[in-house]
Amino acid sequence: MRYTLYLAWLLAAVGTLMSLYFSAVRHYEPCQLCWFQRIALFPLALILAIAAFRGFTEIALYTIPLVVIGLFFSSYQIAIQEIPGWNPIDLCGKGISCSQKVDIGLGPITIPMLSTILFLLIGILLFTAWRSGKRGKKRR
């Protein structure tokens, strides 16, 4: 339990670096939905670093909304990529297409799929950290 916050931060930091790698090094232009996911992910890399350093498990209450937002946009992007023609709310605008799959060299795995797995794992770890923190408080 000691490392749950640390692992959540590590995932957020690695996700942030990967996202920057795809845009700055490999020159993939982020679409609108990718930006929404980035807005949810980037602060996590900073906030969770401080929380992991201080062992502040209650940070989960403040950061889980960001995880939920990221999860919503990444799942929505998977849906519009996997179901042809399905796009009930046009969240993408006129810029880069959100439904076009980008080959990142991992076979059928796309960037929004990685993003969903990442947010899901961060969410589970934060929830675990929050529960263990609560239990620790009760014991005291």
Added chain:
Amino acid sequence: MRKKNKPPRLLVCITSCLLVLIALITWAYAKQELPAAIALDIKGQPTLGYPHAKVHIVIFEEPKCVNCAKFTLTILPKIKKEFIDTNKATYTVIPVAFLPGSLPAANALLGVYYTNPVYPNPGLFFTYLEYMYAHQPDELTDWATTETLLSFGKNASSAIRLNELKYCINTQAYRIKIMENTDYGRRVMNNELTTPTIYINGIEVKEISWEYIADLIRKVMHMEGVPK
């Protein structure tokens, strides 16, 4: 018990330093300059894509070359979908012939391209080339006979005029053009003509893989200021 709940501060600090270091190294590596480009003359060669695109992909291909077939059948469709059909890049083939018995096949390719000499047909050329690569017999056999080339033409597209193709094959109408292309390839590659050799805006592709080529195209697009 107390130690159990103590936050792993040292670990957080070490990991932060490591991540910053990885980010800086990657950044520095990515900022490296692109290799030097050479000027290529592609006038009159079969070309696909939007003529005013800022990225030009040029490939030297040999009809009997197995790796050219592999490239055309596996990587080219991805390049076509992502860069050519979206008007970001053009794709030019310079057909050459240096393997034993491949000259008739290269000649037939240009014969199809110049079905109408005033209006060369790149679409038909690429259809025929793709069919030839998809049904390419073993490199060591002498398969480029008039019969095989005509049957490829017949099966590839009904738009190929077989009588004209037969005449072109028999008279070796584009033999000189193919020999000029081959000499040009040798000059460009300092007498070491190999196929497939790909250039993106004159920069030689060092590794024939989709990832490498797509990355190089994106870098060139970035340099040329092409919106992605």
